[in-house]
Amino acid sequence: MKWHSLTISLARGKSFSQRKVRMNRRIKVAIIVVTLALVTGCGKKTEKANATRIAMPVTVSIAKIGDVKKTIAVSGRLEGEKDVYIAPEMPGTIAKLYAREGDRVKKGETLVEMKPENLEQVKAQYDNAKKTFDRMKSLLADGAISQQQYDGAKAGYQAAKAAYEQIKRNTKLTAPFSGIVVSRYFDENDMFAPGYKPGILRLAKIDKMRLTVRFGEMDFPKLQEGLKVIVSIDAYPDSTFTGKLIRLSPGADPLSGTFTGEIEIDNPHNLLTTGLYASGKVIYQEEDSVLTVPASALLPDSTIFILKDGTAHEHKAKVGMTDTDAIEILSGIQQGDTVVVDGNIGLRDGMTVKVEAVR
Template identity: 25%
Template sequence: MNAYAISARPKQRKRLIIVIVVVAILFGLLIGFNTFKGIMIGKFMKSMGNPPQTVSTMTAGYQAWQPHVESVGNVRAVHGADLAFDVAGLVESVDVKSGADVKKGQVLVTLVDADDRAKLEALQATAQLAKLTADRSKQQLAVQAVSKAQYDTDMANLKSAQANAAAQQALVDKKTLRAPFAGRIGIITANSGQYINVGNTVVTLQQLDPVYVDFTVPQSSLDELQVGGKVAVTADAFKDKAFAGNVSATDPKIDLSTRNVGVEATVANPDKLLVPGMFTKVAVDSGTTQRYLTLPQTAVSYAPYGDTVFVVHEGSPPASDADGKPVEAKSSADAKASKGDASKDNKGPSHYVQQVVVTLGPTRGDQVAVLSGIKQGDVIVSSGQLKLKNGTPVDINNKVQPAFSPNPQPVEE
């Protein structure tokens, strides 16, 4: 038994060695095949080159930029009041319709005043009699027919009677509600026969052209504001319309809680679209107009290490070696020969891009000002730059352009 075991050991070792050698050969073949495949794929990809990318472009050009201070404000009428009666009474008639434009002095609402008018007529008759008596006393005094005391008494009675008549006339006038200025009235809820107490609001009257717009700006912007400066006002209700005006006044003090200063602008409102209480956005011109190279904000790749844009150049991208580094320049003869061969064989894109670091300035709407890095006339990639790198060939398609408005408005579908 022991002799059989001893004789079997060399055979087991031989089999184990054969298995290990076979496994090692298989692993070697597998590794070699994968390495060879990777090399061949790399060579194939290098021979293919960078595929062209489709982008949209825009030519960099100068635009005029007007610096301004932005704020939000509220519309206030130049003349506005809630009208009420000084006396109580029953409504006799409503002489206007709700929402009508009225003139100064136009009758709006009238209270029942028959008793007051009758009393007025009686007092006016008493005043007329007192005047006749006073005139007679004056004539008689001239011929010494009456005493001076009688004449003074008759003149005092005349003035008293005239004052009583004037007081009653004022009471009658209070029974008629008139427009104190021209404007547009609101909704009238009073009806004939309704009893109205003293001080109850009957109707509101607002003058709508022009209007005031009240807003605030930080104290740091106070030196940029001037009385008479231009103002542009927009409202959400009228997205495509801007209302022009001028700064008419500023508060003489700054709010201690907000450190803002109040500003009043007078805005023309010929169509009477702006109404008191409306929320508005205000842009006040400050300083002189500046000229900046202007691009859409979508053309800029923002990054912590620097903002960049892609400049489009004509021709083929510069040649590079296997590591992506530029190759050394060829001699003039070789360059001409290679250029001629390339012109015969080149049927691909005729443009490529180069990434450039830029210094940005202020922004407005969809636009951004470029202070340095590019020059006027440079063709800049406006969209599609996320798939680009230096030397990437591009196909230009400008059928669709990104937004490029200095004052964009939301689009409602």
């Protein structure tokens, strides 16, 4: 009996000790959980506080009324509205040059004079042929010669006349239109031969310039003659020029698959000349006088950050037409709002920002 009672007492003591150990373990676990929760909560509060305190550097712009354009980029080298090479039809020696590069000349003005080689001989042949032909006309009218003899005299006269006019035409070379001499390839007393160089001088009309460009097949349906073109010239980085699409080929080139277009550019002050590199934007769709912000302000999910009192505020905007530079705002942003256009990636609502530049 005593042994049995002792056994029961030991068992009860052991059970109590085990329960006490388990209780201690639960208390320790609870303490750890509470501690982690407090640490995590403080960390979140600290992170939020830091996000609010750290001033993110940003660039901003003002939402304003403007235009949004959809464009197609083109580029090429400028040519004159008219562009020709001044050259004789036959070889010869240059006797006199009356124009140099940069000279402005009028239509009909003599630009080049070639040495009149064989001119006197050819003129004498022409004069003799003309006298013979005139005599043959009288003899034919009197019935003194046959029609065949008359035809032979006529053919000889026409050949002599063509030879004489060709030499005259190629002795004094005149300007076919008013323009500017853009290139000079020879000097006086040089020998010119067709095929060696395209001409002695190059004459261009530059009141309006031409830019020949190519369009891809995906752009072709968007185009039509008369579209406005904004042109930039590398030589004049602070200026833009206005042009229009005046010609568009109806069919694609069989080798390249592209369509050729010709752009006419106004050049009222004659700043532009042939050979300058030009890049342009053909405007095929445009919205005028709409609320706009720079395209870089728009983030995924139509998010735009507005700056108020040094704090970034996230807004959802409804956008309309977009181009590479600007987007149309239909709602969600007001005219005059300050929007973040650079430094907005990674920005969060409520963050403190520092404006480093205004665009």
